[in-house]
Amino acid sequence: MRAVLHSERARLTVLYGSLLLLAGGGLIALINILLRNGLYTRISGAVMTTTIVPAIKGSPPPTVPGYKLPVPAEKLDTGATPTPEQLEQWRATRNLTSAVEQATLHELLIVSLLALAVFAVLSIWLAWWMAGRVLRPVGVITETARRLSAANLHERIGLRAPPGELKRLADTFDGMLDRMEDMVGAQRRFAANAAHELRTPLAVQRAAAEIGLAGEPSPQKVARIRSKLIEVADSSQHLVESLLLLAVSEEGLEATEPVDLADLAEAELAGLQGTVPQDLLVVRDLEPLTVAGDRTLLGHLVRNLLANAVRHNRAGGRLEVATSREGVLTVSNTGPVIEPGDVPRLLEPFRRRAERQHTAGEGAGLGLSIVASIARAHGAELTARANPAPGGGLMVRVWFPAEPPVARPAEETPGA
Template sequence: MRAVLRSERARLTALYGTLLLLAGGGLVALVNVLLRKGLYSRISWAVTTVMPGGVPAEGTGDPVPGQKVFEPAQKLPPGTAPTPEQIEQWRVTRNLSTAAARAALHELTLVSLIALALFAVLSAWLAWWMAGRVLRPVAVITETARRLSGANLHERIALQAPPGELKRLADTFDGMLDRMEDLVGAQRRFAANAAHELRTPLAVQRAAAEIGLAGEPEPAKVARIRERLIAVADSSEHLVESLLLLAVSEEGLESARPVDLAALAEAELSAAEAAEADAAGLSVVRDLAPLTVSGDGTLLGHLVRNLLANAVRHNRAGGRLRVSTSADGLLTVSNTGPLIDPEEVPGLLEPFRRRAERRHTAGEGAGLGLSIVASIARAHAAHLQAEANPSPDGGLTIRVRFPAEPRA
């Protein structure tokens, strides 16, 4: 039996068929019980309401000669004893009623059992058909999942069905495939870009060593090549550290504690002013309201530092840098700079995405700053929004809204 009921369709067929058969059997049993209680009395009443006699019934007129007419049975007056003819007539009526009731019940039982057998066969077929109809979307989902691979993640179920649990399941599966396709695509792009970014400095180092140091180069040339190799090594080290930081932030938070984000932003902003902002002639605007969030202080420091570094690096001479925090959990960093097409903004949050081709010059970023910011924001359940500033200011405005802290 277990071997037969290995499929969900067989189990549903057994369940539906059993329920329909029980319903039909219960209906037949109920009809028989009700008829057994009242069938004899109804037949007896029908038989005894007309009795053979020679007196015409009231309103029937004269009887046809030689033909007996029937009249309703009547109760005897109180104190009157029935005659032998009446007793015999009552006995005949009772026997006739009993025989008619038994025959009717026998015929009803036989017909009911035959009908129940036919109903059982029909119920099994209907249950099998219904189970197939119900499980058809599940079969479509299963076949799609079995067929999926890295090469055809673009396929979707797109179930055409009325709203219901299976429709929601299919739509949820399609949504999961959308996220998987985006994730796999992002991982492929990340791997390809990371390999390219790491291969380029290695090629530069190899060329400098093989070509620049070939033969007996002059000391000045050796010094220049040495500086070049050190710069390339520093760039590679920064890239590796950024990749590690991105990987760490993608893993989420191991622990969280209250962090004064306003004080953290003030410290990072002061360091940025001392290092780069003053040299670029930028005007810095602070609006740091008290803001405490729950998270990892080191990761949040990298988030603020990358935002400020991006705002300074992609600013213009004599431009403006604005940093603000608000008590409702919002951190905002805005800068002036080149005009950016709003359609390009979402791509800037992906790893190794730049508005211009990388030249591997001093001070050039690896294209991971904003993607690290986005990853750290996700780890802290924060919502990051980036939008291009309109002309004439240009640049970007990035807002990071942290979840509200529960009140004590």
């Protein structure tokens, strides 16, 4: 009972009921005031017109307090003086008028109070019903939110109601559930893929140690196994570092500073000189572009885009890097023809165009997902588009906002 009294429905009931009672009480008060001001005149006029006026023809108008002649004075013959009987009749008529007025007003007051009491009960019931109707969608949203868990994120409110604030609230809640379901699904896929990616090199290391080094292997075999173990360890270390970088970029920015993306792209291209094939044509169109952000994360963004464009290129292919004053960084390459429907999947962690072969130099499938995460941290918009045949490949564009991103507050060190 206490919860009901402190509920929003009770508050709305009090509000609606008070407004209805105020309106009803105001209407009754207005009627009583208007009738009280004019009732005496109307009653006295009606009574005296029928009883007094015929008797005073030829007599002057009597002086009776509160009495107004029902006919114009010029129509009366004022040459005669009223008799005592006439004056007594006027007094009796005046008393009768006052009694009728008092009785009428008293009856009107009683009826008004009874009507107001009935109206109060109906107002409270109507207000309670109206509040329940208005808050019914909120109850549906509350019950749906209470039932939700990781096992039934597919449930939706699906409120069927005319357009309005509560309809928009329910649709917004459904949209939030869509995003939550996508995020939970992505986290599950990420965890499963990360476990798979880490399990494979560990299995290779274990097999190399148990099988390759079993018995008394020759020095040449030991050298091959050692090289293989180092290669697998390097791949695992790269994967772990990529996962850490992805986690850091998802947390947002601690601080921002002006960064010239054109100079950063030039420096990253120079760092890739040893890995770029001789027959790969590199085209630069680097206009000055300064953005606010984290220099280290932006360096990883440019480096991953360039490394991805080089790794997935073809012989005699082309790599284009461009920055514009409008705040756009563009990296495009030639390569295998990609279906347009497969492009969004490439931005998810551990997604590749082809199955992983676990060969040397093969990426972990985190490059573009790291780029997308860093772009989000900087408030930038990333789009990817498959280049048509015969050139193929992928074009990635990153639009940086004119306003600098909001840096997250630095965590305080305990005891500082």
